Amino acid sequence: MTTKPVLIESRGISKSFGSFLANDSINFDILEGEIHGLLGENGAGKSTFVKMVYGLLEPSNGTFYWNGKKIIIGSPQEARNFGIGMVFQHFTLFPTLTVIENIELALNDKFTTHELRDTIIKKSAEFGITVDPDIYIRDLSVGEQQRVEILRCLLQNPKLLIMDEPTSVLTPQESEQLFSVLKKLSKTGCSILFISHKLKEIKKITQRATILRGGCVVSTVETADVSTEQLAKMMVGSNPQNVKPKTARKSGDILVKISGLNKPADNPFATALYNISLNVKAGEIIGIAGIAGNGQSELMEVLSGEWRSTETFDVFDVFGTDIRNYSPHKRRQLGIGFLPEERHGHSAVTNMKLTENTLLTNHNSPLIQKNNVVKNENLEKLTNDIIDKYDIRTPFRNPQASSLSGGNLQKFVIGREIIKKPRVFFVAQPTWGVDIGATKFIRNSLIDLANDGCGIIVISQDLEELFELADNICVLFRGKLSESKPLQELTSEKIGMLMGGEELHSESQGH
Amino acid sequence: MFYLTPRKEISLFFTISIPIISILLTIIFGFFIFSILGYDPGKALYHFFISPLSRLDKIADLFVKACPLLIIGTGLVLCFRANIWNIGAEGQLIMGAVFSGGLALSFSETQSVWLLPAMAIFSFIGGALWALFPALLKIKLRTNEILVTLMLTYVASLFLDWLVRGPWRSPTSFGFPLTKYYPDVALISKIYFPGIGNISQLHWGVFIAILICLLCWFAMEKTVFGFQIKLIGDSPQALRFSGFNESKTTITLFIISGGLAGLAGMIEVSANIGQLQPNISFGYGFTAIIVAFLARLNPAAVIISGLLIALIEVGGDSAQIALAIPKVVTGVFKGILLFFLLAGETLTKYEIGFNYNQKSSLND
Numbered sequence: 001m002t003t004k005p006v007l008i009e010s011r012g013i014s015k016s017f018g019s020f021l022a023n024d025s026i027n028f029d030i031l032e033g034e035i036h037g038l039l040g041e042n043g044a045g046k047s048t049f050v051k052m053v054y055g056l057l058e059p060s061n062g063t064f065y066w067n068g069k070k071i072i073i074g075s076p077q078e079a080r081n082f083g084i085g086m087v088f089q090h091f092t093l094f095p096t097l098t099v100i101e102n103i104e105l106a107l108n109d110k111f112t113t114h115e116l117r118d119t120i121i122k123k124s125a126e127f128g129i130t131v132d133p134d135i136y137i138r139d140l141s142v143g144e145q146q147r148v149e150i151l152r153c154l155l156q157n158p159k160l161l162i163m164d165e166p167t168s169v170l171t172p173q174e175s176e177q178l179f180s181v182l183k184k185l186s187k188t189g190c191s192i193l194f195i196s197h198k199l200k201e202i203k204k205i206t207q208r209a210t211i212l213r214g215g216c217v218v219s220t221v222e223t224a225d226v227s228t229e230q231l232a233k234m235m236v237g238s239n240p241q242n243v244k245p246k247t248a249r250k251s252g253d254i255l256v257k258i259s260g261l262n263k264p265a266d267n268p269f270a271t272a273l274y275n276i277s278l279n280v281k282a283g284e285i286i287g288i289a290g291i292a293g294n295g296q297s298e299l300m301e302v303l304s305g306e307w308r309s310t311e312t313f314d315v316f317d318v319f320g321t322d323i324r325n326y327s328p329h330k331r332r333q334l335g336i337g338f339l340p341e342e343r344h345g346h347s348a349v350t351n352m353k354l355t356e357n358t359l360l361t362n363h364n365s366p367l368i369q370k371n372n373v374v375k376n377e378n379l380e381k382l383t384n385d386i387i388d389k390y391d392i393r394t395p396f397r398n399p400q401a402s403s404l405s406g407g408n409l410q411k412f413v414i415g416r417e418i419i420k421k422p423r424v425f426f427v428a429q430p431t432w433g434v435d436i437g438a439t440k441f442i443r444n445s446l447i448d449l450a451n452d453g454c455g456i457i458v459i460s461q462d463l464e465e466l467f468e469l470a471d472n473i474c475v476l477f478r479g480k481l482s483e484s485k486p487l488q489e490l491t492s493e494k495i496g497m498l499m500g501g502e503e504l505h506s507e508s509q510g511h
Numbered sequence: 512m513f514y515l516t517p518r519k520e521i522s523l524f525f526t527i528s529i530p531i532i533s534i535l536l537t538i539i540f541g542f543f544i545f546s547i548l549g550y551d552p553g554k555a556l557y558h559f560f561i562s563p564l565s566r567l568d569k570i571a572d573l574f575v576k577a578c579p580l581l582i583i584g585t586g587l588v589l590c591f592r593a594n595i596w597n598i599g600a601e602g603q604l605i606m607g608a609v610f611s612g613g614l615a616l617s618f619s620e621t622q623s624v625w626l627l628p629a630m631a632i633f634s635f636i637g638g639a640l641w642a643l644f645p646a647l648l649k650i651k652l653r654t655n656e657i658l659v660t661l662m663l664t665y666v667a668s669l670f671l672d673w674l675v676r677g678p679w680r681s682p683t684s685f686g687f688p689l690t691k692y693y694p695d696v697a698l699i700s701k702i703y704f705p706g707i708g709n710i711s712q713l714h715w716g717v718f719i720a721i722l723i724c725l726l727c728w729f730a731m732e733k734t735v736f737g738f739q740i741k742l743i744g745d746s747p748q749a750l751r752f753s754g755f756n757e758s759k760t761t762i763t764l765f766i767i768s769g770g771l772a773g774l775a776g777m778i779e780v781s782a783n784i785g786q787l788q789p790n791i792s793f794g795y796g797f798t799a800i801i802v803a804f805l806a807r808l809n810p811a812a813v814i815i816s817g818l819l820i821a822l823i824e825v826g827g828d829s830a831q832i833a834l835a836i837p838k839v840v841t842g843v844f845k846g847i848l849l850f851f852l853l854a855g856e857t858l859t860k861y862e863i864g865f866n867y868n869q870k871s872s873l874n875d
Contacts, residue, residue: 305754327754328751328752329755332754342748345746346746346748349742349745349746352741352745359738360742360752361753363753369735373734374733374734374735376733
């Protein structure tokens, strides 16, 4: 394999933002026709590095060599001229235009529409990407949109294709399809830089992988020679602590009853919710799977009370009380905790101090305020309790939330809610963008909470997380919620099918 | 290119020394400008900075001049902290004066001491109403409050003009656009210091103004309401998550800032003029915007920034009168002072860094 010539080489590439060193002297190379993985945790410096390869950022130091020649990639335009294409995590397609129009917009060369259609059909046949050139982007699924993005890159005959976390928006089945496209592509001699933090994918699809940790290269390995455990160890730096097994919880009384929930889409980008029903028992964790954009944030708005209705919503009882018209703080007073997925500006305000972030969900407590005047001592004490109990690392006393790392801030906001011992807890993406250590900690805290009899709903796109936490899982697809099924009856394939909108036929095919 | 990074710690030395340096730089630049234009720079600077502070009665006049700026400015601070851009305080001030003036003129024979408090309440309502229109339009129709508040200023101004030229004109004003004088009980009295007597025009309104600034500071820093104001400015989504009602908070802030502007209008007329006329404000509603920002949106600091702006205004007038310096030149000088103060303020908070080889720091 090493007989292949080197396509691009990174020698001593560094990038600093102010005093923060995001990339420290990155050395590795990508061979022609190789699928090369770039593995690392959130914040390891993967995105910074590929942005430099694609000309979006300029390196502070170091050089790229392209076919052995020193090059400077000054802009994405220049990158494309070298033959570097990139598919971003967040797509850059116009929903109101057709496939062919979107591709036309991105091309430098002038094609006639007729020629372009022929080229698209030819290319898509070559790589098994089936897509109708005249269909509108808004009518495509996320997986299909990603294929259009790839197709758009392919028309420029790239020598290197960068894929930034491509599977984070895909169902397991769609991921498989993507992998087969990428393999065909690499056979034609195109190199692929595949960025991911998912070990199994890296192991499955790449020939070699470079592992980044804290902005430095840990190692470049032949993926066939290492186990996923070894990869994990290199990525995290130490043996990841395991999530504690769930104790067999006896299911208690029904705490939450939801039925007939309909929520119209309030803007063109929102997803409407249709006839959702769901019950949560004491001590039970219900996992809601699904790909982003299928109604997760809308469902969270309903659970937290940021959206309220008694017209299109039949039943929302918690502890037997109808809470359809309860505001978020009234719900908190009832013993309900909730936490939306976005830390920055939703569950926390990053340019406010931690005490103020504590006040965010405690401003109604008589312990914290009297006659509208804040009792600062008690507020500080509560904040310090959260910091101590949930082991939150702060650079100094009472810093702004922005100076905490993502994992620490998430631990803080989760701690802020569960220190109140809620009897019902709704949480979305509890470990999104959080390092492995904090992830384990957070999952353990949720399990502890359920063991104490709290009823929990976890909305997550991370199937691994749901398998670790949930007792029952249902899937949200285009605003509809599937029936909840016990974990034992489910496999990731089955959930994947539901995530892609297919019905499960209870006795079909077997295993 | 150069870039700014926030300082981790703001040292006490900088906080104290930078405003002093800013003023010194202003003096140096002013010195050159006045010299080039052929005015005696020493005298000009004396009139700007020393003369308004040279005697107790002149200092008292500064407070009188600053009074409406303090009241309006502190209300605007609350608004601006919440990212609500009410720039129509001038119109709200006028409506406050109109409402309270209407009351005073319809009870022109009364001796009741309750007239003045009633006028204060009326002026607050007048200003608040004038701010309520843009608030409701913003919430219901998502109009831009900057435009609506600004346009309503001209409506208010022309409305007052019509009143004093038409229905409210005094029969004894010899055709001038003036109303009758307010009854004595509708006037704000000067502060009487035992042993000294009155100090120039210093009136009780100044006392009220400072009190309002301190109250707003307390509300901003120590109460849940103040927290709500900061939240709505920083992150409306977090405000909803927290359980507050965004629309209610927005309306409350419009009412407070409009009402305070209205109160400032009433105090200005009742303390200094005693009747309504077409021009009752010298752009206080607009100047207060600068006052609010110069105070770094801190209600207590409005007291200082308001006095500073008053000093520049009074000093400018004094220089114009004494040395016949044209108004535009004093305007330039005021601009220089503000420029250095704001630049100094930025440098207190941020460090400047330079990078010579990079062009794309915008992408970072």
